[in-house]
């Protein structure tokens with residue numbers, strides 16, 4: 028059980044990359060997980076359809092905080108289809124034993140132990156859902 | 167046979183409360199969670215069920231299964247008799263004046279929605295319903311729906327600092343337009359009990375009715391609705407050691423008699439023509455369709471089982487465990503100001519439901535890690551988001567005790583929590 032809370036996860040949650048809010052964002056979405064009341068806000072700025080700045084606020088569990096931190100750390104330069112692709116890869120990793128995402132998104136492999144805990148999948152996915160929704164609100 | 171022995175020894179006023187004898191009647195405690203004993207402290211969400219109830223349901227389904235109040239044959243008559251006997255058992259549990267005051271519903275939520283439709287349908291625009299900030303969503307949302315459908319005004323009693331219904335503003339909030347005050351009998355978050363008498367007095371003064379949500383109170387023994395002086399009372403079987411899928415609405419006879427039905431269908435009619443229907447008398451008027459028959463029989467068995475336990479001893483035992491939980495949180499906190507108790511500190515007149523928040527720690531992380539110690543808790547908003555807003559929290563972690571919990575459960579929880587804090591808050 029504690030393997031859900033390995034050092035890497037705790038480390039990412041504590042790092043909280045790009046925590047806070049952006050001034051004057053191009054897109055901003057707040058999403059709740061109705062199951063537990065976790066709340067994530069993602070602000071983005073865009074240039075040429077790709078993310079040029081991003082910030083997050085997570086009133087959420089460690090898993091969700093770590094996921095938001097990794098997302099914000101890696102998202103610069105990503106567009107909607109990139110994020111959708113990453114989201115479906117983590118979703119498949121959690122739900123269908125699919126391989127971990129490659130390249131810079133490989134950091135998400137720290138969530139592999141979450142696969143056994145269905146009730147926690149949404150914690151990892153919530154920040155990605157918020158970021159994708161934020162991108163969609165822009166165009 | 168062993169059941170009656172246990173009940174007898176439990177009832178012996180000179181002996182201490184025998185929690186292990188009670189626990190031994192619950193098959194679930196034979197299982198392990200990842201090789202560890204189960205420490206079930208999520209009783210406020212759903213309680214476990216004793217063998218007597220499992221057997222009663224199995225016997226009903228394997229010997230007496232049939233629809234009720236319809237067919238003329240042996241099984242149908244037995245099923246109807248068992249179903250009505252369960253109604254009688256509930257009436258006795260609540261000290262209702264008659265079994266006809268007992269309506270079987272799907273649960274507390276079903277009971278409140280029934281009142282919101284049937285009683286709510288008699289309200290006029292501008293009429294007022296009073297609820298509180300302490301309520302479970304099931305006693306908020308139905309009234310917001312009545313407000314949006316009919317144009318009534320909802321007025322809200324605030325929460326107090328220890329998570330009880332605050333009566334300070336009662337006189338100002340109850341007006342001549344108040345038609346109903348609908349509040350919890352005891353909070354599923356804080357464990358605080360509601361001071362019902364002033365609410366009933368305020369309601370009577372303006373001719374309003376009172377509904378109590380008894381979901382959390384019912385698992386702790388019989389209730390006297392006549393002494394409470396209220397008009398509606400609801401509770402759920404699954405929190406009261408009975409099966410899922412059934413619950414109870416008690417309504418005072420005069421009040422039920424005057425109400426229109428909620429759902430239409432079989433069972434709730436006297437005569438139907440294509441032009442019109444004459445409705446049945448209560449309670450059947452409010453029980454359209456085939457009810458959850460075996461489940462109601464199981465609920466009857468659960469209440470009979472509960473009332474056969476040493477409930478005075480159980481109350482003392484639960485109170486002691488609640489005290490240990492609160493003191494244990496204090497010890498772990500060790501004056502660091504880390505752990506915030508959400509609920510009363512006094513042990514008298516409180517439910518054994520202990521909620522707390524730890525700065526910077528999410529309830530789901532705490533619950534997940536404690537699950538690794540075999541400890542079942544609940545974390546989150548507990549379907550009481552307005553109360554979370556009041557405390558400025560998104561959620562709490564909650565340990566809730568039932569009469570079968572023992573010191574080992576409390577120890578496992580406190581030791582586990584200590585480990586969690588060391589891991590996440592080094």
Ligand SMILES: Cc1ncc(COP(=O)(O)O)c(C=O)c1O
Pocket residue numbers: 210211272273274275276302304305350352353354379381382402413549
């Ligand atoms: C105080 C309170 N009211 C109402 C309910 C709803 O009960 P049910 O879901 O069984 O209808 C609950 C349980 O979740 C509760 O704790």
